[in-house]
Amino acid sequence: MSPTRDRPLALTMGDPAGIGLDISLAAWINRRAWQTPPFVFIGDPAALQQRADVLGHDIVIRETDCAKAVATFKDALPVLPLACASPVKPGVPVAANADAITGAIETAVRLTMEGSASAIVTNPIAKSVLYDAGFKFPGHTEFLADLGERLTGEELLPVMMLAGPKLMAVPVTIHIPLKDVPAQLTSGLIYRTCTITVRDLKNRFGLASPRVAVAGLNPHAGENGALGLEDDAIIRPVIERLKAEGVDITGPLPADTMFHDRARATYDVAICMYHDQALIPAKALGFDDSVNVTLGLPFIRTSPDHGTAFSLAGKGIARADSLLAALRMAQKLAGNAARGKN
Structure with missing residues (x-):
């Protein structure tokens, strides 16, 4: 059938x-x-x-x-x-x-x-x-x-993705208070979220080699530790591991410069660290025609x-x-x- x-x-x-x-x-x-x-x-x-x-x-x-x-x-x-x-x-x-x-x-x-x-x-x-x-x-x-x-x-592991004509965005942590995000954000969770996203973009969206952009947690992606240690300690090692496994991935990137037109042209999906970091730009860029897709x-x-x-x-x-x-x-x-x- x-x-x-x-x-x-x-x-x-x-x-x-x-x-x-x-x-x-x-x-x-x-x-x-x-x-x-x-x-x-x-x-x-x-x-x-x-x-x-x-x-x-x-x-x-x-x-x-x-x-x-x-x-x-x-x-x-x-x-x-x-x-x-x-x-x-x-x-x-x-x-x-x-x-x-x-x-x-x-x-x-x-x-x-x-x-x-x-x-x-x-x-x-x-x-x-x-x-x-x-x-x-x-x-x-x-x-x-x-x-x-x-x-x-x-x-x-369910992975939420907001998919619109201008942006596909995935939050690593979803329905939890913002104050709990740093404690819940682990390298293991980021790695699993990225691998599930890449797999489903290949198998269900038909992208042979998805380009992945990963947002940092802190302003300016931590600015070398001056604004927080999580970006270098938790996020960056995952990106290096995925690069070694052949994934086309960049980051951690400052979230405030990830979502303008030129930046979005360089990737297929944005991996974000918390709910609003992903959903605010996704809904701003496609409120009436974006779709919530559950991966994984x-x-x-x-x-x-x-x-x-x-x-x-x-x-x-x-x-x-x-x-x-x-x-x-x-x-x-x-x-x-x-x-x-x-």
């Missing part, structure tokens, strides 16, 4: 009180004009229909499975049903629906791992809402890694790079650009991965 023609993408509903339903509907309604890759929506069909009614969309929703989703997609929005426990109201998240939110993610992982779906695209979740229901993971990324470990029995997993996962935007839900003003980009990238990565196995 072709991963892009015969199997759908598995699209999770995210928090149903957010804009995930709005943009999922938009992606299907404009499927011909936008050439939206076929997907199966995993979530509550009643909530989806209700949101369509609120937005004034005349739409056909059809409950189905992955095997029939691609054919169904032409004339109806295919839904693999997973009911919410509590009625859904746009902009009003409730912890009672946490099981349905996480259940959609678990179902998408299972379907993709068994080969029924080609890749996963996740709509945004609100972690604070899930925490109220006992969710124990810092975020989507860590939850997906735990699901992958449970299914494979292998220890996984046994399946392909992409997501819009924005949140639930509860204040926009049900108002007809949410933009679907980033979701469309995530769907297209998931389709592309699935195709690249399949060709690499042939």
Whole structure:
């Protein structure tokens, strides 16, 4: 089977009180004009229909499975049903629906791992809402890694990448307070993050020899120790090791000069030391069309790079650009991965 023609993408509903339903509907309604890759929506069909009614969309929703989703997609929005426990109201998240939110993610992982779906695209979740229901993971990324470990029995390191038309950026540390970054930042973690990134850029993005630029932790990359010792003690040895292994890599570089046009032309991916160091330039350069890609997993996962935007839900003003980009990238990565196995 072709991963892009015969199997759908598995699209999770995210928090149903957010804009995930709005943009999922938009992606299907404009499927011909936008050439939206076929997907199966995993979530509550009643909530989806209700949101369509609120937005004034005349739409056909059809409950189905992955095997029939691609054919169904032409004339109806295919839904693999997973009911919410509590009625859904746009902009009003409730912890009672946490099981349905996480259940959609678990179902998408299972379907993709068994080969029924080609890749996963996740709509945004609100972690604070899930925490109220006992969710124990810092975020989507860590939850997906735990699901992958449970299914494979292998220890996984999930690597977040923001991929846009002007920049691909990876944070080594993700959802932790800034004050904890220096203690969590080890040479081993940097090395694993870089090797996973290079591997997936080769196998899934089709880059034969990825060019990697590594940011320093401190201002001016430590300025020879005057502004901090981590850059020379922790980061630089990793870069020298990877160079010896044949990786095209430079750094540690001052982050304040890494992201202008001329600098970006010299590398394919920027490895950054903490969350905002990567995500601020990535979103500044491509807020509407950047995609969150999780590397290091046994399946392909992409997501819009924005949140639930509860204040926009049900108002007809949410933009679907980033979701469309995530769907297209998931389709592309699935195709690249399949060709690499042939």
